[in-house]
């Protein structure tokens with residue numbers, strides 16, 4: 001998919017990985033709708049994007065992705081503002097083992113809802129033109145963290161859901177490619193949650209073990225994750241792909257044995 005003129009909706013787009021991929025999309029002449037519940041970060045981000053890329057190419061919508069009606073409205077407002085939708089990046093995520101119900105709601109339930117909303121606005125079954133959806137998981141889906149069991153579960157779930165709905169999209173000819181991206185540790189504010197007992201709960205005592213893993217595996221730059229996302233968007237052959245991004249191997253893909261009878 002050529003990016004110029006394309007419209008992308010990015011959840012969690014106000015900071016971290018979401019902001020990085022939004023900036024990369026704007027640099028390639030796409031238009032972006034940032035859906036984030038952090039009003040201050042969203043306004044600050046949009047101010048920067050408007051200065052760098054012009055005020056007609058970015059939109060900030062304050063929205064908690066766990067509020068289904070507000071998320072549905074965010075998609076509707078994005079299409080009303082830009083006239084169409086081509087790319088959805090379900091990126092918003094948290095690390096909160098203390099409030100693990102919320103973690104499931106943000107990291108998994110909202111990714112499912114965002115995927116279905118993306119299909120509503122892009123799928124040929126709804127008379128639309130097709131598009132691309134990227135769901136953000138984690139390398140925790142391959143190297144589980146004993147100190148983040150629910151975070152790990154949500155990221156496993158995002159991989160499984162994405163692979164399944166991608167095959168459904170192919171079978172039903174939705175015209176929408178759906179892929180999942182699994183980064184290792186990335187240098188974003190999310191990592192601050194490791195030092196927050198209110199987020200880590202009873203696993204807080206293991207924070208130094210997580211930091212030790214970070215020292216072993218390294219910490220990636222958000223720009224590399226954005227590079228991986230653009231690769232997925234630009235490669236029309238990718239559907240149901242599981243992209244992994246690590247310090248040791250860079251951007252690569254998980255391979256799976258064909259399903260046996």
Ligand SMILES: NC(=O)C1=CN([C@@H]2O[C@H](COP(=O)(O)OP(=O)(O)OC[C@H]3O[C@@H](n4cnc5c(N)ncnc54)[C@H](O)[C@@H]3O)[C@@H](O)[C@H]2O)C=CC1
Nearest residue numbers: 012015016017036037038064065093138185186188189190
């Ligand atoms: N930072 C890391 O080491 C890694 C992050 N990831 C995943 O990447 C994604 C992005 O994470 P980061 O950029 O690192 O985090 P971040 O905390 O820097 O940014 C996340 C953004 O999502 C927003 N957000 C959180 N909950 C929301 C909600 N309920 N509604 C709307 N917006 C909400 C936040 O306001 C923030 O702007 C997440 O899914 C995370 O699990 C995956 C692997 C590693």
Ligand SMILES: CCCCCC(=O)/C=C/[C@H]1C=CC(=O)[C@@H]1CCCCCCC(=O)O
Nearest residue numbers: 095138139140143144145184217246247248
């Ligand atoms: C800690 C809060 C933010 C969580 C970010 C995240 O998703 C972390 C994932 C890590 C959890 C357990 C792990 O060890 C995950 C990283 C695994 C990296 C594996 C790299 C392997 C390699 O380089 O070959």
